[in-house]
Amino acid sequence: MRHIAIIGSGPSGFYAAEAALKAFGPEVRIDILDRLPTPYGLIRAGVAPDHQSIKAVSRRYEAVAKDPRVTFIGSVEVGRDIPLSEVRSVYDDVVLAVGAPEDRxxxxxxxxxxxxxxxxxxxxxxxxxxxxxxxxxxxxxxxxxxxxxxxxxxxxxxxxxxxxxxxxxxxxxxxxxxxxxxxxxxxxxxxxxxxxxxxxxxxxxxxxxxxxxxxxxxxxxxxxxxxxxxxxxxxxxxxxxxxxxxxxxxxxxxxxxxxxxxxxxxxxxxxxxxxxxxxxxxxxxxxxxxxxxxxxxxxxxxxxxxxxxAVGYRSSPLEGAPFDTRGGRFANDAGRIDDGLWCVGWAKRGPSGTIGTNRPDGFAVIDRIKTEGLPASGKAGRAGLLAMLKQRGIKPTTFADWEAIDRAEVAAARPGAPREKIVEMAKLRALCSA
Known part of the structure; x- marks a missing residue:
């Protein structure tokens, strides 16, 4: 079994997960980590609120998240709650899909x-x-x-x-x-x-x-x-x-x-x-x-x-991943940072392209993992990560928790609007079962 951790639940993360499902079939388990309890990254928090047709792509990501081989692990920030090195210790591959959250x-x-x-x-x-x-x-x-x-x-x-x-x-x-x-x-x-x-x-x-x-x-x-x-x-x-x-x-x-x-x-x-x-x-x-x-x-x-x-964005450096300070992204060779460590999307190429650009980008990197990556070595994957988080007293949130947030936002929507976003972390966490 191959265990892959994808850090970041925006478009590049979900396209990478979709590619991994197709590339590895039943012999893969994919965990998508995010520091927020809400997935979808820039689809939720970056795309203009009056461009609802673009946001509809989240339905495709939802299908990936609900695949039994995939688990969404929210409210976990790699680099703060747990070091990248420890995540790497329990996964065959770690894919950085953290985008470029810092303003230039x-x-x-x-x-x-x-x-x-x-x-x-x-x-x-x-x-x-x-x-x-x-x-x-x-x-x-x-x-x-x-x-x-x-x-x-x-x-x-x-x-x-x-x-x-x-x-x-x-x-x-x-x-x-x-x-x-x-x-x-x-x-x-x-x-x-x-x-x-x-x-x-x-x-x-x-x-x-x-x-x-x-x-x-x-x-x-x-x-x-x-x-x-x-x-x-x-x-x-x-x-x-x-x-x-x-x-x-x-x-x-x-x-x-x-x-x-x-x-x-x-x-x-x-x-x-x-x-x-x-x-x-x-x-x-x-x-x-x-x-x-x-x-x-x-x-x-x-x-x-x-x-x-509005002059561009930069990725945030992460201890344990070489960083290209000038380019504002992780130092990589076509998505490869190190053995078992990869990056996709803006974390790989900088803030360029459209949301759709991330799909071929993610598929290309997963193809490299399949053809050039190290063989699966019996690492613990999700079970190992959850055990380390428990030791630290960190309670991750789940995709079911996100669905509860989603229902609450939709129910609270003003007339004609798709949802009323909950913007306070305490209120978001209160809707989660963790």
């Missing part, structure tokens, strides 16, 4: 001021992640700056700009819905160092900004390259630029009180303020033929009371 820093002065948040923290706040439920971002400001030109930046801007009615059918956390409904917002600025040709928005994300009830997207025509250059773009990027051109041609809608400004070719220089954010100094940039930005010498100051940095 901007690296500019003033980013430690109150009112500056990484997008991971801000998204966690409105998605009801227990770590960020008490974040309390200052929404008493009319102007908010979002730094970044990817889908996460768009998500943050869209959630900020939507009305309470538009968010009512989502699973946004109640505390966030209430705070956003009472915000003083009039302007959101989305800052990017490069231009429309280099932006990493997807068509769906950018298109949604043109359909908001109270907000209108604004693109400066002067920021758009000559249209004849569009033909050289890949299809997806060309369509994104087409939408941006439509926004520029339409201009602001005077009937909509909130403006979403695309500030292309702007680099954050420093964040200003004394006791909280009061503004941000930005430098105007230009890009060369390779898309690399350089400053033009022009600078300006944007007054604002909240800054959200």
């Amino acid at each position: 820093k901007l690296g500019i002065s003033g980013e430690e001021l109150p009112g500056v948040f990484g997008s991971g923290a801000f998204v966690g706040w409105y998605n009801g992640h227990p770590d960020f439920a008490k974040l309390s971002p200052p929404l008493d400001t009319p102007t908010i700056v979002v730094i970044g030109n990817g889908n996460v930046a768009i998500d943050c801007a869209r959630v900020l700009a939507k009305t309470a009615a538009e968010l009512a059918s989502s699973d946004i956390a109640a505390h966030a819905l209430s705070a956003l409904a009472n915000s003083a917002l009039t302007d959101v600025h989305i800052l990017g160092r490069r231009g429309p040709y280099q932006a990493s928005f997807t068509l769906k994300e950018i298109g949604e900004l043109g359909e908001l009830e109270r907000a209108t997207p604004i693109v400066q025509p002067s920021d758009l390259p000559d249209a004849e250059g569009d033909a050289a773009l890949e299809t997806g990027q060309r369509r994104v630029v087409e939408v941006l051109r439509r926004f520029a041609a339409a201009g602001p809608d005077p009937a909509k009180p909130v403006k979403i400004h695309f500030d292309f070719f702007h680099r954050p220089v420093r964040i200003l303020g004394t006791n909280r954010v009061e503004g941000i100094e930005v430098a105007r940039t230009q890009v060369d033929a390779a898309g690399n930005p350089t400053d033009t010498g022009e600078q300006r100051i944007l007054s604002c009371g909240l800054v959200i940095a």
Whole structure:
């Protein structure tokens, strides 16, 4: 029997488990560990609450979790509750699927001021992640700056700009819905160092900004390259630029009180303020033929009371696993860290790709385990792990516990919403039988 521990219950962890079930058949036992009692990782706490169709993939993960060869072991943090070395001692293979939970820093002065948040923290706040439920971002400001030109930046801007009615059918956390409904917002600025040709928005994300009830997207025509250059773009990027051109041609809608400004070719220089954010100094940039930005010498100051940095993420180092500090991920060779130690998803390649990208990634690593991994050696697996946790007085939670949480959240949902998330760890644990 081969015993595999997968640390992390997000998409990459579940796709790896699915692959292992297919690769090893009846001769495998898989334990999926997570520090929270709730599985699904970014599907629950990262995907925008108004994108319910994407969250539906959790039904596929549920089928994996209910396979008799799989056990979900929640409320266990490897590295805190139990060392990685001890987990490795009782499993043939350990797969790190811990994602990239840390926000990358901007690296500019003033980013430690109150009112500056990484997008991971801000998204966690409105998605009801227990770590960020008490974040309390200052929404008493009319102007908010979002730094970044990817889908996460768009998500943050869209959630900020939507009305309470538009968010009512989502699973946004109640505390966030209430705070956003009472915000003083009039302007959101989305800052990017490069231009429309280099932006990493997807068509769906950018298109949604043109359909908001109270907000209108604004693109400066002067920021758009000559249209004849569009033909050289890949299809997806060309369509994104087409939408941006439509926004520029339409201009602001005077009937909509909130403006979403695309500030292309702007680099954050420093964040200003004394006791909280009061503004941000930005430098105007230009890009060369390779898309690399350089400053033009022009600078300006944007007054604002909240800054959200959507500039990427990093994995958290884990004792016993070599770490690539520069890349913000585990040092690995195509998923292999060491004999019996592997990584998948963002922990392997850094924060890139979509949720679906994790499936072939997970299958590829499991294929390496099957073809290149050490043979099963009679290790104790789950029984050994549970014995060590019991010695430490740690009571893990189960998938049945998650199902109890799920039922409680669904039962408490406001009209039209799929669930009302429970955001306090004590309340989550109270619903568990452990």
